[in-house]
Amino acid sequence: VAEKGRGRVDIQNDLASLLGAAGWLTAPRDTAPYTRDWLDRYGVPPIGVARPTDTQQVAEVVRLCRQAGVAVVPQGGGTGLVGASVATSPNTVIVSLARMNKIEMIDEQEHTAVVEAGVILENLHTALDAQDLSFPMHLGSEGTAQIGGLIATNAGGSHAFRFGMMSELVLGMEVVLLNGDVWTGMRRLIKDNSGLQLRKLFCGSEGRLGIVTRAALRLYPAQRERATAMIACPSLNAMLKTGQALRRSCGELLVAMEFFDTEILDLALHHIPDLTNPMDTATPFYILLELATSIDTLDLHPLLESAMEPVFEAGWAIDAVVAQSQAQRAALWRIREDLPEGTLREGRQLKHDIAVPVSAFPAFLEDSAARIAKILPGTRIWTFGHLADGNIHYNLSPPSGQVDFSNADMELSSAIYENAERHGGTFAAEHGVGHSKHAVADQLRSTTERDLMSKILMAADPEQIMNPEVP
Amino acid sequence: VAEKGRGRVDIQNDLASLLGAAGWLTAPRDTAPYTRDWLDRYGVPPIGVARPTDTQQVAEVVRLCRQAGVAVVPQGGGTGLVGASVATSPNTVIVSLARMNKIEMIDEQEHTAVVEAGVILENLHTALDAQDLSFPMHLGSEGTAQIGGLIATNAGGSHAFRFGMMSELVLGMEVVLLNGDVWTGMRRLIKDNSGLQLRKLFCGSEGRLGIVTRAALRLYPAQRERATAMIACPSLNAMLKTGQALRRSCGELLVAMEFFDTEILDLALHHIPDLTNPMDTATPFYILLELATSIDTLDLHPLLESAMEPVFEAGWAIDAVVAQSQAQRAALWRIREDLPEGTLREGRQLKHDIAVPVSAFPAFLEDSAARIAKILPGTRIWTFGHLADGNIHYNLSPPSGQVDFSNADMELSSAIYENAERHGGTFAAEHGVGHSKHAVADQLRSTTERDLMSKILMAADPEQIMNPEVP
Numbered sequence: 036v037a038e039k040g041r042g043r044v045d046i047q048n049d050l051a052s053l054l055g056a057a058g059w060l061t062a063p064r065d066t067a068p069y070t071r072d073w074l075d076r077y078g079v080p081p082i083g084v085a086r087p088t089d090t091q092q093v094a095e096v097v098r099l100c101r102q103a104g105v106a107v108v109p110q111g112g113g114t115g116l117v118g119a120s121v122a123t124s125p126n127t128v129i130v131s132l133a134r135m136n137k138i139e140m141i142d143e144q145e146h147t148a149v150v151e152a153g154v155i156l157e158n159l160h161t162a163l164d165a166q167d168l169s170f171p172m173h174l175g176s177e178g179t180a181q182i183g184g185l186i187a188t189n190a191g192g193s194h195a196f197r198f199g200m201m202s203e204l205v206l207g208m209e210v211v212l213l214n215g216d217v218w219t220g221m222r223r224l225i226k227d228n229s230g231l232q233l234r235k236l237f238c239g240s241e242g243r244l245g246i247v248t249r250a251a252l253r254l255y256p257a258q259r260e261r262a263t264a265m266i267a268c269p270s271l272n273a274m275l276k277t278g279q280a281l282r283r284s285c286g287e288l289l290v291a292m293e294f295f296d297t298e299i300l301d302l303a304l305h306h307i308p309d310l311t312n313p314m315d316t317a318t319p320f321y322i323l324l325e326l327a328t329s330i331d332t333l334d335l336h337p338l339l340e341s342a343m344e345p346v347f348e349a350g351w352a353i354d355a356v357v358a359q360s361q362a363q364r365a366a367l368w369r370i371r372e373d374l375p376e377g378t379l380r381e382g383r384q385l386k387h388d389i390a391v392p393v394s395a396f397p398a399f400l401e402d403s404a405a406r407i408a409k410i411l412p413g414t415r416i417w418t419f420g421h422l423a424d425g426n427i428h429y430n431l432s433p434p435s436g437q438v439d440f441s442n443a444d445m446e447l448s449s450a451i452y453e454n455a456e457r458h459g460g461t462f463a464a465e466h467g468v469g470h471s472k473h474a475v476a477d478q479l480r481s482t483t484e485r486d487l488m489s490k491i492l493m494a495a496d497p498e499q500i501m502n503p504e505v506p
Numbered sequence: 507v508a509e510k511g512r513g514r515v516d517i518q519n520d521l522a523s524l525l526g527a528a529g530w531l532t533a534p535r536d537t538a539p540y541t542r543d544w545l546d547r548y549g550v551p552p553i554g555v556a557r558p559t560d561t562q563q564v565a566e567v568v569r570l571c572r573q574a575g576v577a578v579v580p581q582g583g584g585t586g587l588v589g590a591s592v593a594t595s596p597n598t599v600i601v602s603l604a605r606m607n608k609i610e611m612i613d614e615q616e617h618t619a620v621v622e623a624g625v626i627l628e629n630l631h632t633a634l635d636a637q638d639l640s641f642p643m644h645l646g647s648e649g650t651a652q653i654g655g656l657i658a659t660n661a662g663g664s665h666a667f668r669f670g671m672m673s674e675l676v677l678g679m680e681v682v683l684l685n686g687d688v689w690t691g692m693r694r695l696i697k698d699n700s701g702l703q704l705r706k707l708f709c710g711s712e713g714r715l716g717i718v719t720r721a722a723l724r725l726y727p728a729q730r731e732r733a734t735a736m737i738a739c740p741s742l743n744a745m746l747k748t749g750q751a752l753r754r755s756c757g758e759l760l761v762a763m764e765f766f767d768t769e770i771l772d773l774a775l776h777h778i779p780d781l782t783n784p785m786d787t788a789t790p791f792y793i794l795l796e797l798a799t800s801i802d803t804l805d806l807h808p809l810l811e812s813a814m815e816p817v818f819e820a821g822w823a824i825d826a827v828v829a830q831s832q833a834q835r836a837a838l839w840r841i842r843e844d845l846p847e848g849t850l851r852e853g854r855q856l857k858h859d860i861a862v863p864v865s866a867f868p869a870f871l872e873d874s875a876a877r878i879a880k881i882l883p884g885t886r887i888w889t890f891g892h893l894a895d896g897n898i899h900y901n902l903s904p905p906s907g908q909v910d911f912s913n914a915d916m917e918l919s920s921a922i923y924e925n926a927e928r929h930g931g932t933f934a935a936e937h938g939v940g941h942s943k944h945a946v947a948d949q950l951r952s953t954t955e956r957d958l959m960s961k962i963l964m965a966a967d968p969e970q971i972m973n974p975e976v977p
Contacts, residue, residue: 142863483687493965
């Protein structure tokens, strides 16, 4: 690390004079909102929080930090669930992109937008609505999450199955590298094979390869018609059969297919008083399905009904509620989106964002339950997620009457991650690795993979100052 | 380079004993089919051609070549257009994946396939047809191109706008690295954020980072209904307006939107006697459009007709032919696919695979024509490509009566590439960089980009033996 002799005082003075009072925060009451992660598990007070207003300022901050041997951690909306946007060492400057929040361009003909990294996803949605366009990234935190953070974590969400993760939706980007150089890869093109796919590599790099400052995004025509349904399935197998049948019969009109078990639905209904259950029938599993189209002459409801017919006939579904209005649609989606809040209000929990191939669902769920029962009998399991892409949010609460996991936390989580891997799955589906999966990543990656990733990271950041403790 | 002392004889003996007679070719008549690239512009005779039958053999070949200081160039179907799959130095072993051609698995429930790298794209299409599934990668060379080569070049094709390039369609892969280690990244998952997106980085790496040996591919339900039309547009602007309108009104059902100018259509009709023109009206530009759906209850023809109505009313299209049968559909697609053959039969040509944002089409085409007229007056310009993603195949023939470009080849190509860049585009859209764009890539990349790519390449292959002269 270069110039270790330069201390906190020097870098503070340098950054204060570069960024001004609104751009450089050091008082604890000012830096507090940036210090801890969303789940309040990680984060020590940093030297300060830099709030640059343009790319050149970001570059200068990185340059100064590098000179001073200070770590740099970029921060977007701070809604990440693996703790990758906070400091784990006090010798850190957090770079918040919040003030770089301009939507620079929306082009109807190209179906592209150019935005600064700090634009909040919901604000982009709103701006696009007015032009009958859409950016099809949807997740619970969209009112807070920023484009730069969504890129750095390669966000997925409920529509990824249909429209892709961020790596599919980002056409180009501008990135400040370790040495303060700015990589301008801002072409607004689907097809660009002019070299290594750097634009893809930066997606999901969690601040290790640089700081994303601007992005060119791919847009779609706005969705004009929707059909949304909640479907009651009498067994896991029935849910999988329903999913497979609807995936085929609804084809390209299927934009989301979420699932959850009856236990987590009951928990959310219990803890969130104004949440209501639209279903008359209680079944072990439910699907929340949405069809959508940008073609205003297509009527989706008859199509959904005829797609559902064989599913009911086969007994794979025994009840369904179809939203008849925008309010009913919102109510159905609210059930899905409030599920995490339900588990949160239950107290201590262990969250696991894993994915397995859909065909491995039964074996994964059975094996995981068996392992958990051995480690800590009575542990309660909540299962929900994205059926079409195999992404399961597999969360645990302590046995009834217990406030914690009797120090079995690590053992429980390891068992689940290993089990996902064993069934051809991943220990990190859409939330990333961050601090929370540092150890498990190190353990589950092959030597070859660990070596290859580490070579690339070292090539981009030999001094290891860019978000250095995120693997 | 290690052990330069070991010569051709040693590596020949080693590879012969590893691979056997069918797996190690050295006689000129045997290696000839592997020696030159598709356009017959690059390729010197290599030491020999290795034809391994499994991943372990590939790994052993790489290990032996590395020990001997011999370059390794992987080769798929050999249909690439930038010369990246042949030797430019005689001290090279070509590794053909042709014998690794097993389709290992097709999973209906997951919508995934697992294949070896040497599977020919058309063979995969045929196998999937039988199961009512599809792999939506379509390009002229699909009867020869192999999955591994499609990955290494990050192929695009006519459906990329709707379903993505290879980087969107490949879920996982197995890769033999420089040191003979095998990276197994074969998860069959859309969402996998378990570290750097290596699976994306290998797409388009042109054999520089390793040799792809197997892949997990994303499948879609088979398309059951199609509507295909050729549309006559009275001007460039009218074509762009038609494209924009249809993109909105046909929404998610639009799977391909190709375009070509009247000059290249006439040329193909002239040179290919059994090619017929279905249009009564000659206009400067044509669109070939296809809607498709996997939903068998959707009737696409009325939808296409109602989408076309406002386009005709506005005068953006003045004629259209809609295919009424599978044979008519094939005839329309044949026109599009025979366009390159038409220019080839005209004699010497300069091909340019570029892309610009659709909104920059008019300025790009105007500026390019003006520059060309200055450099070599009378040069004939053929324009065709993929309207929805801005990918233009911008090809030149010498002025009438001339057999070559009067030594202005380089100047003409440079002008076109620079002009694409100037209008926010790329000098390499879907064909890659390879040998043919080595120099232009070096010239047009920023210092920052060149440096970043080179650091990653050096990290993966410090000895520079993996397809070393491809940038």
